Amino acid sequence: MTPLLQARDLEVRFDTPKGTLHALDGVSIAVARGETVGLVGESGSGKSTLAMTLMRAIDPDGGRILFDGQDITHLKPKALKPVRRRLQMIFQDPYASLDPRMTVGRIIAEPLKAHKTSSRAEIAARVAALIDAVGLPPDAAERLPAQFSGGQRQRIAIARAIALEPNLVIADEPVSALDVSIQAQIVNLLRDIQERLGIAYLVVAHDLALVHQIANRIVVMYLGRVVEEASADDLIDAPQHPYTVALLSAQPTTDQDGRSRLVLKGDPPSPIDRPSGCPFHPRCPIARARCATEAPSLTEVSDGKRVACFYPGELAVPWDQPVQEQKREIAQ
Amino acid sequence: MADTALLQIEDLKIGFPARDGGEVTIVDGVSLSVNHGEIVGLVGESGSGKSMLALASMGLVPRPGRITAGSVKLLGEETVGLPDRRMQDLRGGTIGMVFQDPMTGLNPVRTIGSLLSESVRRHQRVSRDRALEIAEAALTSVGIPAAHERLSVYPHQLSGGLRQRAMIALALVNDPAVIIADEPTTALDTTIQAQILDLLRAKLVAAGGILITHDLGVAAEICDRLAVIYHGRLVETGPTADLLAAPRHPYTEGLLRAIPRFDRHRPRLVPIPGQPPAPSMDRGACSFRPRCDYAMDACAKAPALTPDGAGRSVACWAPIGAPVLERRA
Numbered sequence: 001m002t003p004l005l006q007a008r009d010l011e012v013r014f015d016t017p018k019g020t021l022h023a024l025d026g027v028s029i030a031v032a033r034g035e036t037v038g039l040v041g042e043s044g045s046g047k048s049t050l051a052m053t054l055m056r057a058i059d060p061d062g063g064r065i066l067f068d069g070q071d072i073t074h075l076k077p078k079a080l081k082p083v084r085r086r087l088q089m090i091f092q093d094p095y096a097s098l099d100p101r102m103t104v105g106r107i108i109a110e111p112l113k114a115h116k117t118s119s120r121a122e123i124a125a126r127v128a129a130l131i132d133a134v135g136l137p138p139d140a141a142e143r144l145p146a147q148f149s150g151g152q153r154q155r156i157a158i159a160r161a162i163a164l165e166p167n168l169v170i171a172d173e174p175v176s177a178l179d180v181s182i183q184a185q186i187v188n189l190l191r192d193i194q195e196r197l198g199i200a201y202l203v204v205a206h207d208l209a210l211v212h213q214i215a216n217r218i219v220v221m222y223l224g225r226v227v228e229e230a231s232a233d234d235l236i237d238a239p240q241h242p243y244t245v246a247l248l249s250a251q252p253t254t255d256q257d258g259r260s261r262l263v264l265k266g267d268p269p270s271p272i273d274r275p276s277g278c279p280f281h282p283r284c285p286i287a288r289a290r291c292a293t294e295a296p297s298l299t300e301v302s303d304g305k306r307v308a309c310f311y312p313g314e315l316a317v318p319w320d321q322p323v324q325e326q327k328r329e330i331a332q
Numbered sequence: 333m334a335d336t337a338l339l340q341i342e343d344l345k346i347g348f349p350a351r352d353g354g355e356v357t358i359v360d361g362v363s364l365s366v367n368h369g370e371i372v373g374l375v376g377e378s379g380s381g382k383s384m385l386a387l388a389s390m391g392l393v394p395r396p397g398r399i400t401a402g403s404v405k406l407l408g409e410e411t412v413g414l415p416d417r418r419m420q421d422l423r424g425g426t427i428g429m430v431f432q433d434p435m436t437g438l439n440p441v442r443t444i445g446s447l448l449s450e451s452v453r454r455h456q457r458v459s460r461d462r463a464l465e466i467a468e469a470a471l472t473s474v475g476i477p478a479a480h481e482r483l484s485v486y487p488h489q490l491s492g493g494l495r496q497r498a499m500i501a502l503a504l505v506n507d508p509a510v511i512i513a514d515e516p517t518t519a520l521d522t523t524i525q526a527q528i529l530d531l532l533r534a535k536l537v538a539a540g541g542i543l544i545t546h547d548l549g550v551a552a553e554i555c556d557r558l559a560v561i562y563h564g565r566l567v568e569t570g571p572t573a574d575l576l577a578a579p580r581h582p583y584t585e586g587l588l589r590a591i592p593r594f595d596r597h598r599p600r601l602v603p604i605p606g607q608p609p610a611p612s613m614d615r616g617a618c619s620f621r622p623r624c625d626y627a628m629d630a631c632a633k634a635p636a637l638t639p640d641g642a643g644r645s646v647a648c649w650a651p652i653g654a655p656v657l658e659r660r661a
Binding site: 042043149151152179180181182183184185187188191206207208209210212213233236237246247248249250251252253254255261263264265267268 | 603
């Protein structure tokens with residue numbers, strides 16, 4: 001079956017005063033109908049650039065984007081409009097993404113009006129249903145975004161995004177600006193909506209545990225490239241790329257689960273001044289001479305599992321040493 | 333020999349003027365102490381008062397806010413009501429500070445070397461050259477490579493991770509007795525956060541410190557003891573492992589259930605319903621009552637933080653894990 005969204009070999013470069021920033025370097029990604037793909041990476045990994053490129057907010061310098069089999073890479077705004085209906089976005093900052101002068105009712109009705117799907121009465125009824133579906137109080141339609149908390153604003157943004165029952169919603173850090181006690185509310189809401197409407201999600205986030213919670217599949221990016229892709233469980237249980245291992249092991253957790261940490265040395269390199277060979281090699285604990293000169297391509301290691309490393313699976317998550325013991329060692 | 337706490341906060345209250353002419357209480361009767369070699373985690377969500385508590389322990393409550401009651405003792409010396417000049421001597425000397433955003437914690441128009449050496453000379457009688465040597469040693473001790481060259485760069489010329497290391501060096505340069513770190517890793521990437529947590533763990537246990545964070549995972553990684561703050565009051569305190577393994581306050585339990593963890597079964601997250609309270613919300617009843625699954629009639633009156641005699645305290649009329657009969661709603 002054709003994936004709902006398929007991007008192949010995407011290239012995005014930005015010219016900066018310091019040189020060319022290679023934001024996406026041959027990125028391929030696919031999202032099937034109704035599935036949730038998690039996109040994980042740190043700052044400079046290109047994950048947000050990828051989201052914006054898939055939304056056609058950034059024009060790629062190379063590669064193709066197919067939506068439901070249709071090539072949308074270079075579609076003009078008018079031709080893109082029917083695609084936009086089916087492809088919506090949720091942003092990180094619910095304070096910046098909603099027009100403060102519009103009532104919540106108008107914000108949610110906007111996509112309905114833009115796509116002229118129904119009469120005024122129908123729109124009003126639809127807005128009321130959406131407000132209910134995302135768990136906002138019935139009188140929310142008459143109020144302004146400023147009267148709502150961060151979590152409730154994100155509900156407003158979700159109502160707007162699902163108003164046209166899109167096939168795919170791209171969510172860029174949808175809960176990272178929210179309080180912990182509220183994050184779970186929004187995660188559950190996104191899951192419920194998916195069950196009801198069969199919407200596929202591409203969730204961009206830095207928090208691996210959160211992504212694992214909602215994604216079927218996880219794609220890990222580093223410095224403009226996909227370094228690993230696997231089912232969410234496989235990625236957590238048996239990460240193949242050393243960067244994934246490091247990311248997993250660096251995740252702070254409240255579980256006293258006998259895990260010790262693999263702490264990477266150094267900072268991620270600048271996307272302007274990319275290292276030769278494998279982009280991860282300067283920080284990689286298992287890098288060899290070959291890694292400094294040759295870049296590994298993303299290769300299928302088993303069904304649905306792809307990794308860009310010459311030595312996949314060689315580095316294991318350091319589970320053996322209890323955290324408490326490690327603390328003591330450092331204290332001495 | 334009786335141990336004097338490095339930092340002892342007692343029954344501290346902080347208020348801000350309200351629009352109606354009254355006063356809104358942001359921190360309401362918090363007591364917290366830090367002993368030598370101990371890292372205490374202060375965990376709370378936005379608006380809980382955790383950052384205000386940190387600022388108060390450094391004598392930095394922003395005007396028009398003020399400490400309305402209580403005491404903050406640093407190495408036994410009362411700091412509430414101290415003249416600004418004396419407080420300035422303590423800050424950066426006896427007490428070191430690490431903030432979330434190194435760009436606000438480090439003066440952007442000064443080189444790293446001049447920032448550090450000035451702080452050294454403020455607190456120690458040494459020559460300019462000696463101060464620079466101490467500064468360089470501090471940069472090296474926090475893992476900044478090429479420390480000598482870094483003395484002459486400006487904060488913005490460093491990466492986020494190195495900038496945070498530089499701020500930690502600034503906090504440590506005069507060997508403070510206590511270090512207060514307010515969300516020190518929140519702005520950092522996961523792999524850099526791990527580096528900085530390792531560094532903080534090593535540095536904070538050498539003195540004593542408070543780590544203020546919204547992230548229970550971060551607190552769990554490096555803290556010996558945790559204090560959970562909600563609506564300006566501590567609701568639960570205890571040794572980290574005990575508190576996380578068996579939370580007694582429904583809010584602590586709620587936070588733990590709301591966090592995703594790596595579990596193949598992916599149990600549905602259990603959110604805490606409702607919203608965190610505004611600081612101005614009435615404090616007569618238990619502040620968590622409107623969001624609490626276990627709320628009962630008694631909760632109309634706010635419970636006090638009560639020690640159990642075994643190192644843990646909880647402010648709840650029916651703490652989780654207490655005998656069932658007492659828990660009856």
